[in-house]
Amino acid sequence: MKTHVFFKQIRLLLLILIPFAGLAQPPRGPFVISPKVNTDKSVTFSYLAPNAKTVLLGGSQFGQADVPMTKNAEGVWSVTVGPIKPDIYPYSFKVDGITVMDPANVAFFPNERFKASLVEVPSDAPAIYALKNVPHGSVTYEYYPSVEGSTGTVVVYTPSGYTKETAKKYPVYYLISGTTDTEETFWKVGKVNLMLDNMIAAGTAKPMIVVMPYGNPLAKIAEQTGKDKPSDVMNRDGEDALRRMKLFETDLVAHVIPYIEKNYRTLNNRDNRAIGGFSRGGGQTLRTAFNNVDKFAYVCSYASYIAPAEMDKSFTNITANPAKTNKDFKLLWSGIGTDDFLYKGTVEFEDYLKAKNINFKSYVTDGGHTWMNVKKYLNETLPVLFK
Template identity: 60%
Template sequence: MQLKLKPKINSEMHLTTVTRIVFTSIMLCLFFTGKAQPPKGPIVVSPQVLADKKVTFRYLAPTAREVKLAGGLFGASNVPMTKDSIGIWSVTVGPVRPDVYSYNFVVDGVSVMDPANEDFFPNERFKSSLFEVPGFTPMIHSIRNVPHGSVNYEYYPSVEGTTGTVVVYTPPGYDQDPSKKYPVFYLISGTTDTEETFFKAGRTNFILDNLIAEGKAKPMIVVMPYGNIEARVAHEKGDPTPPDPVRDSPDGLVRMRRFSDDLTKNVIPFLDKTYRTIANRDSRAIGGFSRGGGQTLRTSFWNMDQFAWICAYAANLPTSELDGTYSAITSNAEATNKQLKLLWVSVGNEDFMYNDVATFLNYLTAKKINYKSLVTGGGHNWPNVRTYLTETAQLLFK
């Protein structure tokens, strides 16, 4: 019988050999990984707000033939940019009036965000970039050294088995006293906006932080829902996004009703269950901009038992609808005035909605329905919306 003897292995020698193999493998990986990486390009700083309130924008595009800056709200509509020797295009504009603005670049005819800037304007379609020119004294929407609230993203069961989304602001101190309850402001963005727009572009959290710190606003919960139910349902089912309806059209009104039902039957019960809310109409406000303002007016008029505070930013209701659908509200001013703690309507004098809003206000005046209004300069834009939000937040729940 022949025995097969296994060779004796020197453990010290074996470990040394293995160590060398592993070390060599690591070095080879690092070498080839390094060889595979493209060279790093120049660091681009954009936008750069200068001390004199001028702003420099930069975009790296060595092979581009033409780059323009698009920022109409601060007077920079399709401004040509200049390319340097390493392919960075730049332009300096201003001085720019302190505020928060959106902008983008147009590269060889194609609109693009600023890749050097992480702040963007939430939108269903093209997302522009955002930047702030600070005021000479801190503005109401700027970060200040005050107690800050929290911003949470929440998901709730919605229509047709879909999942809805809301952004929720809770005021400073919310987590410190588990017995305290708060009034709620439901705040709705406009057409093509998302549930993030009042947060990121509207700066709702900073505005409320600052007003509460100054004692000008009551601590409140702010709930920011997504206004386009049809788009969300389509996305979750894998269907194409339906086109936006014509304002005040039959299809538009059907969608308004669907939003209203989702808010009152799904969002509000979810928020009242999840957060410490004061769950009655006297402690519940609703407001919105543009389409969100139309949703605000209709949702509140359809549900007068749910909301006592109404804030419409650049929005109206047609006279025919007021005389028809809401005749019980418009024909009895005394009862309506007792029900509503606030009916606010605001618009810019250059807004395309100005004439319609003016007609709406004249109608309310003729019907002796109490309201507060504010007409600002400017158009249908977020600098105005931040102003309207600041003014109305100081009136709510007082």
């Protein structure tokens, strides 16, 4: 009897509140679909802004910078561009001079600063990072005790067999994103998880764990102590940049690796550890590997380098005995795009290694300092790790 009265009261309350809930809802504009990838590989971008005076499309990485958009009677601005070469690209809108993300799109570029939206233009044949009908690994977020009492964040990929073969241990690839990128970027933009799923299923890459740390522990410390986030480093080879790289090295070697090896089934020796990174992450890779030869046998530098002057000053342990270095590193890999602003420095670094008789694998592609090229670097290196 009491239950019956209770539900009558609930129904009465709902009848009273529903009209007011409807009144509280803000007015809704037209439903916007954006981006829309068309069959001819052109893409239609749309943005609802009935009161805006101008809306521009920003997609410089697919050749469309500040493209004017046209407003319809409902206040939706649109433009169709392309066809666009299949890949994954960042884009944004500039609304009356203010750069914004696409609110109709849930895919975005993880970054410390502005987070652009992402559009994927699929190829006719499945791309190397396509979602295929193969066994899939898992992606996990982890928190660990980091430098200066802070808490660090890391993203971990484990291959499909990890949860089933509970006695099996795996090699580990420590993979570091670039300047202002986050620990999510190699996953959400680089698609390393899907690439490895496909390669492992095809037998072209060994099953491995991939650990993706956040490359800016100084920012985490500032965030957790109520301080302002440190500004971006302007001089990549300057004293401040090197100090920050050393802090990351300390975090990786003293905190990240011990945490991973305690909490995951890993093969804990240098022959089963690889380190790689893009841009700033590539610089962190080279310096960490050269300072810790006892910990890494595979080293992959994606669009990065160390200047010859720094090599002569800080890394004579690498150049003094090239025969030992060539034996220590089973792979020293360097990749760069011909239009990359770091191309010249990377070539000088490779020429330096060659003059010092240090063995390395060089890969040169077209394109610039982009995550489109990063996926090419991954495609070249993932199959040769731990072989």
